[in-house]
Amino acid sequence: AQRVTQPEKLLSVFKGAPVELKCNYSYSGSPELFWYVQYSRQRLQLLLRHISRESIKGFTADLNKGETSFHLKKPFAQEEDSAMYYCALSPFNQGGKLIFGQGTELSVKP
Amino acid sequence: GAGVSQSPSNKVTEKGKDVELRCDPISGHTALYWYRQSLGQGLEFLIYFQGNSAPDKSGLPSDRFSAERTGGSVSTLTIQRTQQEDSAVYLCASSIQNYEQYFGPGTRLTVT
Structure with a gap:
């Protein structure tokens, strides 16, 4: 079965603290994985994808095939990072x- | 440039009525996707178009749901005989092949 699990519905941290949003997946193959973000009253938008191996807005995510995880990390959270974060999987050759x-709601407190 | 647009932004309908939701993708985007965002189910894939054909309709929850795309552009999602469990935000996204998906603002459907 193809499934993505984000165990935390809400994650609350203080400004400047490290943050890690957890994502585990179930897929029998090599997945393509993404993090999407939805800021308040804005559209869902792509944050990063694992194949590009970029750091966007200070966030990084590493694909760990052994643990089937794709956790999103940032060393120092900012208040503007408060948003809803979705981990997503795109199955191979399915359009x-x-x-x-x-989804995990991240709240960064001042 | 113009992003993905959806109309209406909000729709309130009575149980049993039919509704049509519209999506205008970004010009030139060949792929179009419909998703549903609801409280209990999170974000679910509904259907995917490549051009005017729909190779994957696997996420449509019942035969009351249908969608079409014309001219490789506008898409309409139709829900017949709406039920309360159809209440959700319906999101449309478009992309060039398998590249980044750009999402619309969504249509919030409330079935009373």
């Missing part, structure tokens, strides 16, 4: 459709 996790 690019996305299978999303349930």
Whole structure:
């Protein structure tokens, strides 16, 4: 079965603290993985994808095939990082459709 | 440039009525996707178009749901005989092949 699990519905940290949003996946193959973000009253938008291996807005995510995880990390959280974060998987050769996790709401307190 | 647009932004309908939701993708984007965002289910894939054909309809929850795309552009998602469990935000996204998906603002559907 193709499934993405984000175990935390809400993650609350203080400004300047490190943050890690967890994502685990179930997929029998080599997945393409993404993090999408939805800021308040804005559209869902791509944050990063694992194949590009970029750091966007200070966030990074490493694909760990052994642990089937793709956790999102940032060493020093900022208040503007407060948003809803979705981990997503795109199965191979299925037109690019996305299978999303349930989402984690990140709240960064001043 | 113009992003993905959806209309209406909000729709309130009575149980049993039919509704049509519209998506205008970014010009030139060949792939178009519909998703549903609801409280209990999170973000679910519904259907995917490549051009005017729909190779993957696996996420449509029942035969009350259908979608079409014309001219390789506008898409309409139709829900017949709406039920309360259809209440959700319906999101449309478009992309060039398997590249980044750009999402619209969504249509919030409320079935009373």
